Amino acid sequence: MSDLYALFGGTFDPIHYGHLRPVTALAQQVGLQKVTLLPNNVPPHRPQPEASAQQRVAMLRCAIADRPLFDIDTRELTRTTPSWTVDTLETLRAERGAQQPLGFIIGQDSLLTLGKWHRWQELLSLCHLLVCQRPGYAAQMATPEMQQWLDAHRAHEVQQLHRAPAGHIWLADTPLFDISATEIRQRRHHGQDCADLLPAAVIDYIDRAGLYRD
Ligand code: ATP
Numbered sequence: 001m002s003d004l005y006a007l008f009g010g011t012f013d014p015i016h017y018g019h020l021r022p023v024t025a026l027a028q029q030v031g032l033q034k035v036t037l038l039p040n041n042v043p044p045h046r047p048q049p050e051a052s053a054q055q056r057v058a059m060l061r062c063a064i065a066d067r068p069l070f071d072i073d074t075r076e077l078t079r080t081t082p083s084w085t086v087d088t089l090e091t092l093r094a095e096r097g098a099q100q101p102l103g104f105i106i107g108q109d110s111l112l113t114l115g116k117w118h119r120w121q122e123l124l125s126l127c128h129l130l131v132c133q134r135p136g137y138a139a140q141m142a143t144p145e146m147q148q149w150l151d152a153h154r155a156h157e158v159q160q161l162h163r164a165p166a167g168h169i170w171l172a173d174t175p176l177f178d179i180s181a182t183e184i185r186q187r188r189h190h191g192q193d194c195a196d197l198l199p200a201a202v203i204d205y206i207d208r209a210g211l212y213r214d
Helices: 017-030 053-064 085-096 108-112 120-126 144-153 158-163 181-189 200-209
Strands: 005-010 035-039 070-072 102-107 128-132 169-171
Touching (some): 005 017, 017 102, 017 158, 120 128
Parallel strands (some): 005 035, 035 070, 128 169
């Protein structure tokens, strides 16, 4: 069976250490050789990112230039229709074959709202869910039904993620970073320093592009 491979979806407006550091720790923990960053196409009826799709990708490039664990897949940005995670995973599954162990990485906040995702019940037939901790979010699911679903699929040994192509949830023991893109945008709008929150190369890009300014 091929190596476990994982995708990490997000708006990345901008990418920050709260994305990069927990995922790097997760990769070491579960033995991921590669993590593909999957920037989202935000549908027109939802609040739009401040940075354009092109700028969000440029920031990802800056962030990963010296991080060989990561690469980027822009397929969701090049589609004209809204792209649901489940659709993207179906395409990837078709490309990579039925046996490829595939992970989709999310933060704890995303796990808590997973029940609202489009066709969420199908996600585990396509991938494993690899969950990074995020400070400030509940450890328990919001309803007994969702908690039962989590308990039923939770993996307790890393090998389970390598042996099966999909179907498990891994609650990773990752370091906590109380960082959000929202806070970074706000700090930039107020002219405050963000040096501890995201890579210097991304800050340089933000400065050059004049992003997150009033
Ligand atoms: P925003 O503040 O604009 O909503 P964000 O910082 O939450 O953005 P996203 O791009 O929306 O970042 O997040 C992409 C993924 O990264 C989500 O699955 C989210 O749960 C996870 N994530 C974001 N920040 C953290 C963090 N500090 N710790 C762990 N996971 C995180």
